[in-house]
Amino acid sequence: MVLASLMGILTCVGAWAQVSVSGAWVRPIVTGQKATGAFMTLTAAKPISLVRVSSPLVGVAQLHSMSMEGNTMKMAPVSEMKLEPQVPFQLAPGGYHLMLMDLKPEFAKATVLPLVLTFKDANGVETQKEIEVPFSMSAPQATPAPSEHMHMSH
Numbered sequence: 001m002v003l004a005s006l007m008g009i010l011t012c013v014g015a016w017a018q019v020s021v022s023g024a025w026v027r028p029i030v031t032g033q034k035a036t037g038a039f040m041t042l043t044a045a046k047p048i049s050l051v052r053v054s055s056p057l058v059g060v061a062q063l064h065s066m067s068m069e070g071n072t073m074k075m076a077p078v079s080e081m082k083l084e085p086q087v088p089f090q091l092a093p094g095g096y097h098l099m100l101m102d103l104k105p106e107f108a109k110a111t112v113l114p115l116v117l118t119f120k121d122a123n124g125v126e127t128q129k130e131i132e133v134p135f136s137m138s139a140p141q142a143t144p145a146p147s148e149h150m151h152m153s154h
Contacts, residue, residue: 018044018045018046018119019042019043019045019048019117019119019129020042020043021040021041021042021129021131022040022043023039023041023140024038024039024040024131024133025038025039025040025134025135025138025139026039026100026113026133026134026136027039027135027136027137028135028137029103029107029108031108033103034101034102034103035099035100035101035102036100037064037093037097037098037100038053038091038097038113038115038133039091039092039093039097039139040091040133041088041089041091042081042083042088042089042091043083043087043088043089044084044085044086044087044089045086046121046122047082047083047084047085047122048083048119048120048121048122049080049081049083049119049120049121050063050080050083050089050117050118050119051063051080051119051120051126052117052118053115053116053117053118054116054118055100055114055115055116056104056114057103057104057106057107057113057114058100058101058102058103058104058107058113059101059102059103059104060100060102061098061099061100061101061115062077062098062099062101063077063078063080063096063098063099064076064077064078064098064099065078065095065096066093066095066096066097075099077099078096080120081096092139098115100113111134111135112132112133112134112135113132113133113134113135114131114132115130115131115132116128116129116130117129117130117131
């Protein structure tokens with residue numbers, strides 16, 4: 001029983017080496033603003049999907065796509081973002097991004113935004129990655145890795 005539990009933990013830890021996050025940033029808000037976006041580059045070692053995002057400072061967090069239809073910008077939630085092995089998946093203004101809505105009062109005072117990214121692998125196993133994302137008006141020039149803390153769940 002203990003060995004089976006340990007093997008499950010080791011599998012999750014091994015799976016975590018599968019996704020790296022770089023260049024993460026979240027757009028700051030102005031007074032009265034109720035939504036913003038978070039952006040980053042995700043790179044996976046194996047096929048995996050980003051399926052959820054959450055933050056204690058945000059009431060609603062969604063995976064979103066943005067596209068232009070003529071002169072009209074269309075944003076819509078998506079159920080997942082599929083990451084292909086070794087292909088950087090960019091979440092950027094004007095494309096896929098994390099939409100953060102119903103911002104809590106603490107959001108405006110924060111210097112970094114804690115985010116929990118939930119991934120699902122081909123076997124349906126979910127893992128979570130906690131990151132702290134700095135506020136910025138634009139993508140960072142250098143792409144230092146954000147502070148990362150692992151939290152695994154099945």
